[in-house]
Amino acid sequence: xxxxxxxxxxxxxxxxxxxxxxxxxxxxxxxxxxxxxxxxxxxxxxxxxxxxxxxxxxxxxxxxxxxxxxxxxxxxxxxxxxxxxxxxxxxxxxxxxxxxxxxxxxxxxxxxxxxxxxxxxxxxxxxxxxxxxxxxxxxxxxxxxxxxxxxxxxxxxxxxxxxxxxxxxxxxxxxxxxxxxxxxxxxxxxxxxxxxxxxxxxxxxxxxxxxxxxxxxxxxxxxxxxxxxxxxxxxxxxxxxxxxxxxxxxxxxxxxxxxxxxxxxxxxxxxxxxxxxxxxxxxxxxxxxxxxxxxxxxxxxxxxxxxxxxxxxxxxxxxxxxxxxxxxxxxxxxxxxxxxxxxxxxxxxxxxxxxxxxxxxxxxxxxxxxxxxxxxxx
Numbered sequence: 450x451x452x453x454x455x456x457x458x459x460x461x462x463x464x465x466x467x468x469x470x471x472x473x474x475x476x477x478x479x480x481x482x483x484x485x486x487x488x489x490x491x492x493x494x495x496x497x498x499x500x501x502x503x504x505x506x507x508x509x510x511x512x513x514x515x516x517x518x519x520x521x522x523x524x525x526x527x528x529x530x531x532x533x534x535x536x537x538x539x540x541x542x543x544x545x546x547x548x549x550x551x552x553x554x555x556x557x558x559x560x561x562x563x564x565x566x567x568x569x570x571x572x573x574x575x576x577x578x579x580x581x582x583x584x585x586x587x588x589x590x591x592x593x594x595x596x597x598x599x600x601x602x603x604x605x606x607x608x609x610x611x612x613x614x615x616x617x618x619x620x621x622x623x624x625x626x627x628x629x630x631x632x633x634x635x636x637x638x639x640x641x642x643x644x645x646x647x648x649x650x651x652x653x654x655x656x657x658x659x660x661x662x663x664x665x666x667x668x669x670x671x672x673x674x675x676x677x678x679x680x681x682x683x684x685x686x687x688x689x690x691x692x693x694x695x696x697x698x699x700x701x702x703x704x705x706x707x708x709x710x711x712x713x714x715x716x717x718x719x720x721x722x723x724x725x726x727x728x729x730x731x732x733x734x735x736x737x738x739x740x741x742x743x744x745x746x747x748x749x750x751x752x753x754x755x756x757x758x759x760x761x762x763x764x765x766x767x768x769x770x771x772x773x774x775x776x777x778x779x780x781x782x783x784x785x786x787x788x789x790x791x792x793x794x795x796x797x798x799x800x801x802x803x804x805x806x807x808x809x810x811x812x813x814x815x816x817x818x819x820x821x822x823x824x825x826x827x
Contacts, residue, residue, distance in 0.1 A: 474501065483509045496522065500532060507535075512543050530556060534566065541573055549573045557586075564590035564597045571603060580607065591620075596627040598634075605637045609644065617641045632661050639671070648675040666695040670705070677709055685709050700729035704737060711744065720744050735765035742774065751782045769800040773807055780814070790818045 474489035483505040490498035490505070503518035519536035522529060537552030553570035556563070571586030584607060590600040601624040608617035618641055624634045639654035655672035658665075673688030686709055693702035703726035710719035723741055727734050742757035755778035762771040776792040783789055793815050797808065 471498070474498070478505060481508075496526065496529075503532070504535070507539055512539060515539060516543070516545075530559060530561065534569075537569060537573075541569065541576065544576070546573055546576045550577070557589075562593055564593040564600065567593070568597065568600050568603075571600065575603070583607075591623075595623065598624050598628060598631065602633055602637070605634065605641075609637050609641050612644050614641045614645045614647075630661060632658060632663050635661070636663075636668075643671055643675060646678075648678040651675050652679060666692055666698045669695075670698065670701060673702075673705055677705070677712075682709050682713055700726045703729060707737075707740065711740065716744050716747060735761045735768060735771070737761075738764060739771055739774075742771075746778070751778055754778055755782060769796065769803050769807070772796055772799070773811070776811070776814075786818045786821045790815060790822070793818070 471490075471493055474486050474493065477483075477486035477489055478501055487502050487505045490502045499518060499522055503515050503522065506512070506515035506518060516536065516539060519532055519539070522532045523536065526532070533552050533556055537549050537556065540546075540549035540552060550570070550573045553566055553573055556566040557570055559566075567586045567590040571583040571590065574580075574583035574586060584604060587600040587603045590597045591604070594600075601620045604620040605617050605624065608614075608620070617637065621634050621638045621641065624631060625638070628634070635654050635657055639651045639658065642648070642651035642654070652672065652675045655668055655675060658668050659672070669688050669692040673685050673692060676682075676685035676688055686706060689702045689705040689709065692698050692705070695702075703722045707719045707721075707723035707726060710716075710722065720741060723737050723744070727737050738757045738761035742754045742761060745751075745754035745757055755775060758771050758774045758778060762768065762775060765771070773796060776789070776796055779792045780789040793811050796811055797803070797815075803811075
């Protein structure tokens with residue numbers, strides 16, 4: 450009896466010591482002292498300790514050891530879904546997509562129908578450029594949980610990217626019904642309208658993003674353009690001025706201001722901001738030079754306009770329209786018909802596949818110039 454009592458006390462003592470040691474390891478883990486926690490768990494052994502070691506290695510960024518630890522756990526207990534789920538997420542994070550897919554396929558085939566499993570399976574398919582399979586997984590997650598925001602967002606984002614507005618809005622609006630201030634969903638809704646050219650409908654959603662503290666350059670840039678296209682020049686100018694306060698967006702803001710002033714027939718201001726946009730960038734500026742060419746022509750500065758169009762054409766010689774503008778301006782500026790003829794003939798020589806209506810105009814003008822030369826010779 451005495452021996453039995455002593456053995457019982459020993460078992461209690463040992464269990465208490467193990468519990469105390471695990472508590473110390475758990476405390477170290479909770480405080481973020483992961484290396485010490487790993488050492489403490491290693492002394493204890495057992496499934497729980499091994500599980501925590503895998504998590505600790507993940508937390509300190511030693512992903513290879515974490516993956517190896519999770520794999521060992523699953524080798525001993527393949528039915529442990531939580532270990533498989535955490536390993537799947539880690540494999541996805543480390544771009545081991547095929548291995549991650551295997552983990553999530555096992556999980557989604559289990560009796561426990563968990564929308565998170567389908568969401569991460571969808572994420573993995575996305576990473577493998579399998580959009581159809583990804584969307585099926587996201588839709589399965591939504592069927593299980595109609596408020597699964599991340600799956601709703603993933604579907605909305607896909608359809609916005611494909612510019613399929615109506616399908617995008619189905620999922621975006623479902624998400625906003627559950628969380629009306631979700632900035633990611635609001636941004637998607639704004640982009641769905643923006644990409645579809647429905648700028649008036651996009652405006653309130655971009656404005657809402659600003660109200661929610663999303664004072665970001667991409668919001669101001671798209672809102673400014675939406676105002677511009679919705680014939681609200683004052684608001685467009687204000688938004689572009691705010692955009693100019695962001696480093697790296699000054700040139701975009703200036704070209705936007707130039708466009709607004711040009712449409713408002715304020716040619717001096719338009720010219721000023723377009724020239725400033727060129728100064729701000731170290732790149733090619735075919736469109737900016739073409740815009741300056743249009744402004745100079747409207748001001749009656751034919752030679753200056755031609756010079757800008759020459760610059761625009763040199764920046765992008767694939768754009769035959771800019772060279773056609775050079776032909777017209779040369780025709781106006783030079784008094785020698787042979788010089789004008791040379792420009793038009795060069796146009797057709799360089800661009801044999803020019804659009805038919807432009808080709809016809811050039812051919813008609815060539816015929817007229819040749820007649821002028823002929824009669825002048827007589």
